[in-house]
Every structure is written in C-alpha cells, then in structure tokens.
Amino acid sequence: MVTLRQLVSPKGQVPRARYLRVGLSLFLFKYVVDLVVYRGLFGDWWGPLDYLSPLYSQRMASAPDALDLPIAYAAFLLLWNLIFAWIGANWTARRAVDAGETPWWGLMIFVPFLNYLAIGVLALMPSTPKGEAPPVPGGSAAAFQLPVLLVWGMTFFLAMACLYWTIVEMNEHYGIALFLSFPVLFGVLIGYSLNAREFQSVGRTVGFSLLCAVAASVILLSASLEGLVCIAMAFPVISLGLMVGALIGRSFVGMGARRPLQPLGMLFALPFIAWSDANLPTSEARQVTSSIEIDAPPEVVWENVVSFPTLPDPTSWIFKTGIAYPIGARIEGRGVGAVRRCEFSTGAFVEPITVWDAPRHLAFDVLDQPETMTEWGLFGPVHPPHLESTFRSVRGEFRLVELPGGRTRLEGSTWYELDMAPEVYWRIWGDGVVQHIHGRVLGHIQAISEASSE
The missing domain is CATH 3.30.530.20 (START domain)
Known part of the structure; x- marks a missing residue:
C-alpha cells in the first residue's frame, strides 16, 4: 500500500516493478473516478482510447459533451490533472534516480508522446547501487533577496516574450503550452534554483514562485505586451502551474538533481505542444x-x-x-x-x-x-x-x-x-x-x- 506522502516525497527508491505497479494502479484509479463522475453528470462514457490520448486538449475534445461541463467540475478537472501530473513527475524522477539516471527525466511527463516513451524506457531499466541521493540540508532565506527576485522576474519575462512570439504570433493560439506547460517548466527551474544551495520550506518555495509571477506580470505590463485585465484573468492558472513546478523542482533537489541546464532543452518541446494544440479540431460552440x-x-x-x-x-x-x-x-x-x-x-x-x-x-x-x-x-x-x-x-x-x-x-x-x-x-x-x-x-x-x- 502506497500513501500519498510516499507519492509526493522525494525520498525512497522506486524499482521498475513497483514503478509499473503503482503507476498502473494510479492510472486505473484516476480513470475510474473520472469515468464515474462523468457518467453520473452526463450519462455517457469516456472511452479508454480517447482518455489515453497524450494531448490533454484532444482528450477533452474527444469526451462527449466536453464543453457542457459544469463550472465546478471544470475547475475540479484542472486541479485534479495537475495533482496527478505532479505525482507522475515525482514518481518518474525517483524511478530515474533508482536506475542511475538524472531526476530531470521526470519532466518528460509533461511532453506529449515523449511521456509514454519515457515511461516505457524507465520500466525496462534495472536498478543500480547508486539509486538514491541524499537531500540537500539547510534552510536559509537568502534566496529571497530583491536582486534574486528581479533576476528571476526578468528571466521569466524574456522567456515568456520568446515563447509568446513563437506560440501566439506564429500559431495564433493561446493554449496549454503558454498557460500550463511553460509555467510548470519554469516553476521547476525556480524551485530547483531556490533550493539547490539551501533546502527551503514548502511555503517559502511556493511563495517565491508567486513573487516571480507578480514580477513577470509587472514587466509584461510595462512592456505593453498584455493588459491588466488579461493578466489578471491568466494569473490564477499560470500561478498554479508555477507553484506545482516549483514543488517538483524542490523535490528534484532532494533527489540529488544536478546540471540545471539539462531541463532547458524541454523549452524546445513547447512549440511542438503549442502546434499540437493549435491544430486540433475546433470545439463545438x-x-x-x-x-x-x-x-x-x-x-x-x-x-x-x-x-x-x-x-x-x-x-x-x-x-x-x-x-x-x-x-x-x-x-x-x-x-x-x-x-x-x-x-x-x-x-x-x-x-x-x-x-x-x-x-x-x-x-x-x-x-x-x-x-x-x-x-x-x-x-x-x-x-x-x-x-x-x-x-x-x-x-x-x-x-x-x-x-x-x-x-x-x-x-x-x-x-x-x-x-x-x-x-x-x-x-x-x-x-x-x-x-x-x-x-x-x-x-x-x-x-x-x-x-x-x-
């Protein structure tokens, strides 16, 4: 029996048999809950092949009456999927460490198609003696200095500006890559950088990710790339992605993650995610x-x-x-x-x-x-x-x-x-x-x- 604490903790080895067993159990549990709730609300079924689509938007578009979801259920779906994404990234990172690889493998969970490939590869890799790295000790608040906040805010702005041009100007689409994938990825980098030298508390990690979101919002406003109301509307979902990502980055530090430039390669996957979303069939009115x-x-x-x-x-x-x-x-x-x-x-x-x-x-x-x-x-x-x-x-x-x-x-x-x-x-x-x-x-x-x- 696996507890929720074990699922989100950065500690403990995850052999391949346990990785497959727990992963399959979590998938079945999530699918059954989604299926029962959806059946109870709409009297229809969510087919397993549609549900297994690697593209989140495609899964929602394939579900019957996907646009007729009640607001409360829609909000539940968003939070529900982010929680399981967090667990999936953490569990995959621990499996990678157990196999002697870098915890950054956990980020593959957020990339369509590559997520299934990563799961398959890790399920085949045997455990190694160097399976678990000790967490980084400490608890300094030095990372909250104003210069650090400004640097992260400016970095977030520059990355968002480049992504904005790539995704919005080229694809003319505001989608998952802009509002969820990028905030989660950047949140991982924030959480890692904040905790790399001195391990911080969960509250401090989450708080710093929100401060970075505020700083980036001010810069976007100052550059006239977006308006106040649009930023206010997007702030909750972007902040949620940043917080989840920051907690994942913090967990990766506890697993012994090094070479923080490695996950930057994931930025190249974001235009692909954006292109996939932009080319999906238009939802019904x-x-x-x-x-x-x-x-x-x-x-x-x-x-x-x-x-x-x-x-x-x-x-x-x-x-x-x-x-x-x-x-x-x-x-x-x-x-x-x-x-x-x-x-x-x-x-x-x-x-x-x-x-x-x-x-x-x-x-x-x-x-x-x-x-x-x-x-x-x-x-x-x-x-x-x-x-x-x-x-x-x-x-x-x-x-x-x-x-x-x-x-x-x-x-x-x-x-x-x-x-x-x-x-x-x-x-x-x-x-x-x-x-x-x-x-x-x-x-x-x-x-x-x-x-x-x-």
Whole structure:
C-alpha cells in the first residue's frame, strides 16, 4: 500500500516493478473516478482510447459533451490533472534516480508522446547501487533577496516574450503550452534554483514562485505586451502551474538533481505542444442561456427584443474593466433575412435573422463582431491578438414563453467558440461574461416592456 506522502516525497527508491505497479494502479484509479463522475453528470462514457490520448486538449475534445461541463467540475478537472501530473513527475524522477539516471527525466511527463516513451524506457531499466541521493540540508532565506527576485522576474519575462512570439504570433493560439506547460517548466527551474544551495520550506518555495509571477506580470505590463485585465484573468492558472513546478523542482533537489541546464532543452518541446494544440479540431460552440420573467404580454416584449433603445451606462463591475457591453439594438427589415445590429461599446454585432416567429422565437447568426474588450496597460491601450481571435460569438436566439396573467418568460441564448486552452479554465470567464451581457440586455428589455404596458 502506497500513501500519498510516499507519492509526493522525494525520498525512497522506486524499482521498475513497483514503478509499473503503482503507476498502473494510479492510472486505473484516476480513470475510474473520472469515468464515474462523468457518467453520473452526463450519462455517457469516456472511452479508454480517447482518455489515453497524450494531448490533454484532444482528450477533452474527444469526451462527449466536453464543453457542457459544469463550472465546478471544470475547475475540479484542472486541479485534479495537475495533482496527478505532479505525482507522475515525482514518481518518474525517483524511478530515474533508482536506475542511475538524472531526476530531470521526470519532466518528460509533461511532453506529449515523449511521456509514454519515457515511461516505457524507465520500466525496462534495472536498478543500480547508486539509486538514491541524499537531500540537500539547510534552510536559509537568502534566496529571497530583491536582486534574486528581479533576476528571476526578468528571466521569466524574456522567456515568456520568446515563447509568446513563437506560440501566439506564429500559431495564433493561446493554449496549454503558454498557460500550463511553460509555467510548470519554469516553476521547476525556480524551485530547483531556490533550493539547490539551501533546502527551503514548502511555503517559502511556493511563495517565491508567486513573487516571480507578480514580477513577470509587472514587466509584461510595462512592456505593453498584455493588459491588466488579461493578466489578471491568466494569473490564477499560470500561478498554479508555477507553484506545482516549483514543488517538483524542490523535490528534484532532494533527489540529488544536478546540471540545471539539462531541463532547458524541454523549452524546445513547447512549440511542438503549442502546434499540437493549435491544430486540433475546433470545439463545438458552447451554449449559455439566461432567462427573466416580465410583467408584459409576449406581443409587447417581442417589439423590444427585435430592437431596443440605448441602454443606460453599466453599473456592473465587470464592464468597468473594459469588457465590451451592449448599448442598443436596431434592425433593418422584417422577417427572415433582415439584419439586426446589436451595438456594443467596442462596435456592432451584425446579426442576419434566421428564424422570425413573432412573438415566440427570434434567432440569428453572427456575421461580424467587434473586439471583445478595450484593454489597457500601464501607459495606455494595448492590442494583443486575442482581442480579435479567441472568443467568437456564432449565433443567438430569444424565446418568449407566455405565462398566466399576461406575463412572459424571456429566454436569451448565445452560442460561442473559445480558442483558448485549457478550455475548462477559460470557459469560467467566457460563461461569466456572456451571462453578465445577458443580464444587462434582458433587464433592459424587462424595464422598457413593463413601462410600455402600464
């Protein structure tokens, strides 16, 4: 029986038979938990071949209704997978040490296809007498000096800038490599460097990785590569990757890891990971629906759905950040083929009507859309590529349901595509923004409909 402490500890030899036995048991345990939870939520199965795909995004895209995961379950999936990645890296590094190799082998777990190759090779390598190296003793806080923080922040910025250009500018994709793989890898280097001379506590290691994330964020803002809101949105997932990586790097020190330049070769794998994510099939559009009950008959509500006058200035905090918000709507023509223009703070959505069933159902496609937000840096507006390409509204509809007493339930739905990964994280933001937009529009229609029916 293996305890959780043994799984995450850097101490102890891991012979190949134990490596295979524990690894297979952990895989089966994780698969069964994922399968049971998913089956309970959606009544469908996650096929083992899809589940074994080395690409995380492909596994999620292959799962039935992958984009309909509840927000709480999506957050659980992200944390759940990072925990098992940490255990896998630690267990693989200890197996490598037992086989007389460097603990840096543990980083192979994060590289698609190479992870299975590394597991296969280590499963065949016999143990050697020099299996375990003693941990580095000590506990100095010297590594927290400001110059060290600045050096790491600058290094993180330079590496992120190069990776940003390679991944975003060439592939036009914000994915796993940028938001998870790179932070984990750089976190490993941070954790290793911090603990190499004097072994630090877990809290100090995690805290220093977060300070590096803050320093890098300030530098990105100062260089106008990204805006404040975008960095704030990405900070939780990037920080999580940095913390996991830093703890892995700390464990590698305890295993006797040397030659810190070796893992830098893993940087060459990041463009491959980015290319793999960018060339996956586009996920199906996700539907977000909101509703409101209005004290007015459907005939009155319908006219205010088709077009409505200018909305008052927004009061919701989310629209104060620069995220685009609706201002008004007008329509050119009547019936199917008419064109509705929904004006936002950044421009207009052009919406050709596809269903006109007055006063019950109005549906439309989205032919053109403005930028998703006005983003600001420290020295004025910035214009990163994701403002135009990562969030796409594809269609929408309004359904009016007549209620007793001359009332109406108005349901508004939006279908959108999200070209960012991990989707289970970015969907939390996407759904939240769409729901706030729905609330602003539906609330305005409610107010003017009830006022006109009095």
